[in-house]
Amino acid sequence: MEDTIVSKTLLSAIFGAAFAALALTPAAFAGDQTLAEFHVENGGCDSCHKDESPSADGAYEFEQCQSCHGTLAEMDDVHKPHDGNLVCADCHAPHDNNVGQKPTCESCHDDGRTADSVLKK
Known part of the structure; x- marks a missing residue:
């Protein structure tokens, strides 16, 4: 019976260590990286x-964004109205914004619009 307890304890410790190691991978910290840092890790500055x-x-740079992410016209309803008016870096400042950080409508528009109100049209 002691062998079973030791085996379960050892198995739990191994599982816990593996889970902790997985949680500490770079993907877990992606939100702490700027967009530029993320892209450098996935292909360098070029x-x-x-x-x-x-x-x-x-x-x-705008062409490079579109080659991976698609054109603004091909994206969701928030991106489509900006096609032909803006480039990605106008809203997604790659050296300032973190991965996963989303700009808000209020960043540029002061008329009370939000992504929800834009998508309801």
């Missing part, structure tokens, strides 16, 4: 910038 240098007008 995954967004030509020759690892920012373009003067941001057009190259």
Whole structure:
């Protein structure tokens, strides 16, 4: 019976250690990374910038965003009205915003609109 208790304790300890290690993987900290840091880990600076240098007008970077994430017109109802008016970095500042951080309508619009009111139209 003692062997069973020791086995269960050992198994619980191993399971707990494995769970803790899994929880400490980089994916668990993705929200603590800027968008730029996340993209660097997944392809380097040149995954967004030509020759690892920012373009003067941001057009190259916007093309890179669309090559992975799709065009604004192909995205949800919040993104579609911005197609042709904005580039991704206008709202999703890659060197300032963290992964998963979503800009709000109020960041640019002061007329009381929210994502919910936009999607109800």
